Amino acid sequence: MSAHITAGLFVLAFAIVSPVTAAAQFPPGSGAGKPQTDAELRGEAFFVKTCILCHGPTTGQARVLKLGITDLIGFAKRPGVTEDYLRQRILEGVPGRMPGYKYTYTPAELDNLIAYLKIR
Numbered sequence: 267m268s269a270h271i272t273a274g275l276f277v278l279a280f281a282i283v284s285p286v287t288a289a290a291q292f293p294p295g296s297g298a299g300k301p302q303t304d305a306e307l308r309g310e311a312f313f314v315k316t317c318i319l320c321h322g323p324t325t326g327q328a329r330v331l332k333l334g335i336t337d338l339i340g341f342a343k344r345p346g347v348t349e350d351y352l353r354q355r356i357l358e359g360v361p362g363r364m365p366g367y368k369y370t371y372t373p374a375e376l377d378n379l380i381a382y383l384k385i386r
């Protein structure tokens with residue numbers, strides 16, 4: 267096997283394994299609040315699937331890349347952060363930095379996500 271192919275396989279293996287290890291390092295429920303209601307639990311699963319990639323606890327990678335992205339833990343409890351603000355951010359995103367999800371989620375999915383963010 268040439269060194270080229272070996273290196274390619276290594277990169278491929280890393281690409282497959284790294285999202286899994288990231289999820290294992292930051293298990294759901296490692297935030298401040300513990301989801302209990304059905305909506306919170308569904309919202310958490312959704313968050314882990316969709317948002318944690320960027321809004322996970324700051325990883326070595328995020329630090330190296332200087333992404334400076336909030337982990338959103340306790341975010342909804344900050345003074346001035348309203349439910350409307352959260353919905354707006356999720357629907358519209360942050361231009362150039364975060365995708366908007368207004369064509370992606372059902373209203374019920376969004377409600378669950380908001381329920382989870384409130385206790386995160």
Ligand code: HEC
Nearest residue numbers: 316317319320321334335336352355356360363364365367
């Ligand atoms: C591609 C990366 C990415 C994904 C995926 C992403 N975000 Fe973001 N988000 C960002 C960036 C970058 C910002 C702006 C910097 C910051 O405030 O952390 C941001 C900002 C926010 C803010 C505003 C924070 C503030 O300080 O005002 C909220 C709320 C938010 N995101 C929620 C979510 C939720 C909920 C999801 C999942 C549905 C999500 N984001 C998915 C990258 C992402």
